[in-house]
Structure formats: structure tokens, C-alpha cells
Amino acid sequence: MKATRRGALAAAATAILARPAHAQAFPTRPLRLVVPFPPGGTTDIVGRQMATVMSETLGQPVVVENRPGASTAIGADAVARSAPDGHTMLIVSSTTLAINPVISRRLPYRPEQFAPVALLLRMPFVMVTAPSWPPTTVQEAVAWLRANPGKANLATHGRAGSAHLVGEMFAAAAKVEMEPVHYAGSAPATLDLVAGRAHVMFDGIPTAMANSRGGQVRALAVTGTRRSHIAPDLPTMAEAGLPEVEAYTWFGIAVPAETPPAAIARLHGAVMAGLRSEPLRSRFLADGLEPGEMSTAEFAAMVESEKARWRGVIEPLQLQID
Template sequence: MAGRRLFGLSAAALAAAPLAARAQSFPARPLRLVVPFPAGGASDIIGRTLAAHMAETLGQPVVVDNRPGANTAIGAEAVARAAPDGHTLLLSTPTTLAIAPHLGTPLPYRVEQLAQVGLVVRMPFVMVSSLLYPPDTVQAVIADAKARPGAVNFASHGRAGSAHLVGELWRTAAGVDIVPIHYTGNAPATVDIVAGRVQLMFDGSPTALAAHRNRQMRALAIMSERRSPLAPDVPTMEEAGLPGLTAYSWYGVSAPAGTPEPVMARLEGAVARAVADPAVRNRFIADGLEPTPMDRAGYVRMVAEESDKWRRVIEPLKGQFE
């Protein structure tokens, strides 16, 4: 009996040995950080800033691999199907983990195929209006929308995209009937806001606050817990009369499910050190982002909460996405 127990313990130790060896030698080669967006945008800048710092910590290059398309699904699939050894990572977003799974369209990956490493930054949304639209506060917009149901519209960057869903979230919270106008991206939507052909838009803080400072649009409220240091004159949505209404895009790091625990711990530490670095933090803050260090357990909880939040927004709209 003792011999059988000893054999069992020896077999378990032998099985664990390759995992331990792999963890000790990690990283054995350059890492790849898949960014599921084109080069040059805010997501790409976040990915490259993070990759550069992680390379210093891990002692291996971290190469950014832009894999845009299919609402982040192409990049997510590439990581979900990669070897679970920690050398292939994903810059994960709400679209990938909390929105796309509820849209009812088939995905080439499952959220369960991705293990969460940690959160990096959040980007609050900002409610902006055309300078040619007279209401200049959130409450004035609500009053106008209630007086003219269906007459006020908001620009989205595409059906079921973040700007669309944030607009729907705001519409429900405000109890008004405003109509989405769908564009093929941010640029054409911005042109029509500036020209006054569309009244409202819900945009990410870097572009929205820059447009506000340049007097191209009017920022009515930021959808974060506190005001932005880049635009201290812009109230939070709570200050504007809609308590508890926040909406963020966010960026974290995910790895293929099944990545060994010691490797995950090393990656978690590298991400945390990057977000804590003053130079990295200052770069993010200057871009209108909120550095938000969050460990694996916290990121898993946040993803679950965000998934439930966006599921409740999407369910009444599903007929629009088919």
C-alpha cells in the first residue's frame, strides 16, 4: 500500500516537472502581444507602451502583432488557439470579453479559452454634442428629448459598437427616446456632429476631450467616477443628474487558457509593474486614459460584471443585430 502511494506521488511529481521547468525558463523566446485593432489608434498606442515595458521586465522582446477585423474576433481567435505557454498574449477589451458574446452572432472563440492576466487602463466615455445644438447641459438635452420624442439623435461608430451601446445605456438611464444614426467609423460621425447634422455622440475621452478643448464639440459630461484632469470643467454624469451612470472602454491582458500558473503569475507581475511605472502612467494620463492596475482575480470579477452589464443593454436590442 505504501509502495503504491509512493508510486502515485512520484508519478504526480514527474507530471508536474515539465510545467515547472517551462515556468522557470519562461520566457524562452520573444513574446507576441496581439492587438485586435489597426496600427496607429489608441489601442495600438496602449499595446506598444505596455509591450515596451514588459520587455524590460521579462528580458525578452514583446512584439506587437496587429490583427484587426471581425469586431476583435480575429485577434481573439489567434490567442485562444495559441499554445498555452505565455508567449502569445491578447490586448483584451470589452468588445472581446463582455459584448461580442451576447450579440447572437457565431464567434470563432469562447471567452473561456482566454485566461485573464490583469487590467491596464480604462477609457471613460464622454457625452458630446454639436455646438449647433442649443441644449448645453445633460438636463437640457433630457428636457428637449422628452419634449420631442424621436427627434434627437446620436451618432454611433457602427451598429452594436461601443458608442452605440453606451448611447443605449444612457437613453435607458435618462428615460428618453433618442435615435441612433450608424456610421462606418469615428471620422464620418465626427464630421456630421461638427456640421450639426447629428446632435449627440458618446465617444472615448481622448478624442472627445480634445474636440471639446478645440471647440469642435461640446462635452456635456464624462461617464467616469471623477472629472478628468484634462477637462476639469466637464462634470461627471452623476454631477449632471444621472447618479451611478458610468461607462468605460478598458484594456487588459489575456493569455490562452491552460497557461501554467507560475507563468501566469510572472505575466501578472510584469503587467502590474508596467502600470505602476510613473513614465507609463503619465503617458496614459496625457492621452486621457485612467491607469487602473488590477490583478488576475480582480480582472476576472470585472469582466464578469461588465459582461452582465452589457448583456442587459443588448438583450432588448437583439432584433437590430440580426
């Protein structure tokens, strides 16, 4: 009996001591990073760059898998159903976790099915206008729009997309009316802005500043919390008198909700190492992107604030898709 009891205690002690070693062994096999966008786009490129540098830190390959469609819902659903062991990650965005849950009637996943890991980057929008349109500042634009309600077209990249919602956020804050005109992306929207058929658009800062420097559009303000280092002369919306107009497109990494905290911590460390690496960091900064510098807890808090922000924009508009 005593020998049996001693053997049982020894086995239990061995199991307890083995647990930390097992946790530290993560990852134990190649990882999968699901990108819910088509190959070749900005998010795909960022995902592949991060996969490369994360592989070096984690000691295992990080394989990118594109699962585009349904405004990121197809890829999100696939990851939500995967094993919560840290080996399957998803690139998430404001669309995935903050906009889709409010705007979609038939979403196949719930935000609660994901645990935030790390913010990859944020990208502010820029308010750009047709060069032929008289206003040259945000204040002048607001005055013109109030004097001419409904006479300006708001060019968007698609109905209920982030560029559309930022435009509606601006209209509500400024108490003005614009007619949304939905295009299949930034390029055709910009063409009509250049031609004067549209008047106002909110575009991502890399494209907006490239078009502004080329004289195709007029840039008025950024929607970030501070001026951009690639456009230091451009005021923020807060400086222009509209602090409510604060908006970013952002991308981060999330995993299934029941993933062990130790795995999440290891993944977060790999992302931070990647964001500090060169030339990746310099490439992001050169485009006006803001690399993520948040803890996992800070990123989770940001996601919650983004849910509230976009719900406040969407619900008054009664926008629904599906």
C-alpha cells in the same frame, strides 16, 4: 533491489525539486502579443508601448502581431487556439469579452477560453453635443429629449459599437428616444455633429476633450465613476442624475485559459511594472486614460461585471450582427 529503489527515490526527489526552478524559468523564449486591431491605431500603439517595457521586465522579446478583423474575433480566435504556456497573449477589450458574445451569432471563440491577466487602461466616454443644440447640461438635454421624442439624432461610430451602446444606455436610463445614425468612425460622426445634422454623441475622452476645447462640440458629462483629471469641471453622469450611465472602453491582456498560474503572475507583474514606468504612465494620464491598477482577480471580476452590464444593454435592443 535496494540500490534500484534508492535510485528511483533520488530521481523522484530531483524531479520535485526541479519543478519550482522550471516554473520560475518562464518565459523561455520570445513572447507574442496579438493585437486584434490594425497597425497605427490607439490599441496598436498601446500594445507596442507595453511590449517594449514588458520585454525589459521579462528578459525576452515581446513581438507584436496584428490580427485585425471581425470586431477582434480573428485575433481572439488565433490566441484561443494557441498553446496555453503564457508565451502568447491577446489584447482584449469590452468588445472581445463582453459585447461580441452577446451580439454575434457566429463567434469563433468563447470568453471561457481566456484567462484574464491584467487591465492595461480604461477610458471613459464623454457625452458631447452639437454646439448649436440648445441644451447646455445633461439635465437640460434630458428635458429637451423628453419634450421632443425621436427628434434628435444619436451619432455613433458604427452599429453595435461601444459608442452606440453607451448612447442606448443613456437613452434607456434617461427614458428618452433618439434616432441612431451610424458613421464609419468618430471623425465623420463629429463632422455631422459640428454641422448640427446630429445632436448627441458619446466619444472617448481624448478626442472629445480635444474637440470641446476647440469649440467643435459641447462636452456635458463623463461616463466614469469619478471626474477626469483632464476635465475636472465636467460632472460625471451620476452627478448629473444618471448613475446607471457608467461605461468605459477598456483594454487588458489575456492568455489561453489553461495557462499556468505562475506564468500569469509573471505576466501580471510585467504589465504592472510597465504601467508604473515613465514616460508611459504620464502619456496615458495626459490623454485622460486610467492606467490599470488591479490584481488579476480584480480584473477577472471586472470582466464578469462588464459581461452583465453590456448584456443588460444589448438584449432589450435585440441587436444582432452576422
